[in-house]
Amino acid sequence: MSCETVVIGLNWVGDNVLAIPTYKALQHRFRSEGGIAVAAPANVAALLDASGLFKQVIPWNGSTRKRIAALRAAGSFKRAVILPNSFRAAMVTFAARIEERWGYPTDLRRILLTHPIARPETRGHQLDDYTPLLAALNAPRVVDDTPSIKLPPAIREYGKRRLLEIGMHLDRPILAIHAGGLYGRAKHWGDARYIDTIKMLRLEGFDVVLLTSPGEREQAERIATTCNGVPIVGHDGDVLQLAAALSQCAALITNDSGPLHVAAALAVPSVSIFGPTDPDRTVIAGATHVLRSTLACQPCYQRECPLRHHRCMSDVSVDDVFTAAVSLVSGFVPEVSAHPIEVPIIGA
Structure with a gap:
């Protein structure tokens, strides 16, 4: 039909x-x-x-x-x-x-x-x-229904294999980081802060993977190079592959961005840095640990900071983000496959 x-x-x-x-x-x-x-x-x-x-x-x-x-x-x-x-x-x-x-x-x-x-x-x-x-349309939404995506087992297995291929260890927490956001630079926390966060996470023994998109690829590559090589996922624009990899991560660190909402739908915990946008408008209660400063100019919803100081994002410290992320993965238990699954080539 x-x-x-x-x-x-x-x-x-x-x-x-x-x-x-x-x-x-x-x-x-x-x-x-x-x-x-x-x-x-x-x-x-x-x-x-x-x-x-x-x-x-x-x-x-x-x-x-x-x-x-x-x-x-x-x-x-x-x-x-x-x-x-x-x-x-x-x-x-x-x-x-x-x-x-x-x-x-x-x-x-x-x-x-x-x-x-x-x-x-x-x-x-x-x-x-x-x-x-x-x-x-006589199609009322279920009260308190929140976005959720249950990826098919084969797609989740693809995510595991992809992470293994790029050098990740599935027996320890993997932290995903998305530093971009195509809406505008005002939503970005800043490459230097993400670089410092990655270095601190690695010193503590965590694996780190960068999530990106074709429009953010150069930014991700700069961060990866400065950190002496960090694997990158998503630069080819395949959102399903990005979601598959993210589903196997212990947590995500990001700005207000698409991957933040994908993580929430996959029940992957996250730390999110908000500045020019309002988390009360988009964040699902309990889905992410929001970090933000408190300024009179927030939220402005501008693509570039009109006051040129960008304090709504820069006032959030690296230590605060690092501490919040580590607390999220303290009870991490790796997912174990019940049996081997033949993994299809996504997009074939």
């Missing part, structure tokens, strides 16, 4: 992870119609596919024309639920001739929607961003 509903997914990794409860509510609502499909950027699509929530996953990138073609080729959908607020997201579904188009009438796109739903006047936690849209 083919599905009649396609959800237009979000562009950023973290936003898609935080939308998992919304996806689950829509899947439950339309289960009698074959479930739901999702269209999302190719680097995120593999992770969404591994979640097992969707009847069909449509990976797309590139121009509006290519996205329209991908949507048409995927099937004849009766209904589109549009999560992004952009004009283009609605235009794609309109041009693909999808009969029902549900979404918020933002970015001058009301004329493209058959079912424009009033957006919340105030913004609370990001988990609640789509509550009015879900209510209009």
Whole structure:
């Protein structure tokens, strides 16, 4: 049975992870119609596919024309639920001739929607961003439902093998570090601080792996070189491979970033440094140890510090981050495979 509903997914990794409860509510609502499909950027699509929530996953990138073609080729959908607020997201579904188009009438796109739903006047936690849209579709989100991803055993085994290949030891805690964040430098804690943290962790006997993406590769390579070589995962842009490796780590240290939310969904503890953004907006309670300073200018949500001092991030000390990370892994117990699993090549 083919599905009649396609959800237009979000562009950023973290936003898609935080939308998992919304996806689950829509899947439950339309289960009698074959479930739901999702269209999302190719680097995120593999992770969404591994979640097992969707009847069909449509990976797309590139121009509006290519996205329209991908949507048409995927099937004849009766209904589109549009999560992004952009004009283009609605235009794609309109041009693909999808009969029902549900979404918020933002970015001058009301004329493209058959079912424009009033957006919340105030913004609370990001988990609640789509509550009015879900209510209009009679698809309420389960109260207190939080994002979770259970990777298939073969994918978790791939993560173990990948870490072994790059020199990690699975019988000791592995600390993952993500120093980047594509939104802007204001969210970065700073390469020098991460370098000092890595050196301290290594002196204590911990293995460290750097997580990155194609847009952050140069930054990760600079940090790795300065630290006399730190293995890097994720530079090829495969978010599923990054998640597979992260699932085998004892903890993550990062800024407000996509990997932070992936770690939360995988139940991997983390230390997160927040400055220009508000953890109350995106952090799942109990999922991460938040470190932040307290300044009158926070949160500013700017890509660069408008005051040029960046104290909201630089005031968080290396010692504080190191201490928080070590406390998270004090009771680490390595995962043991019940039996060998033949590991597929991801993306083949």
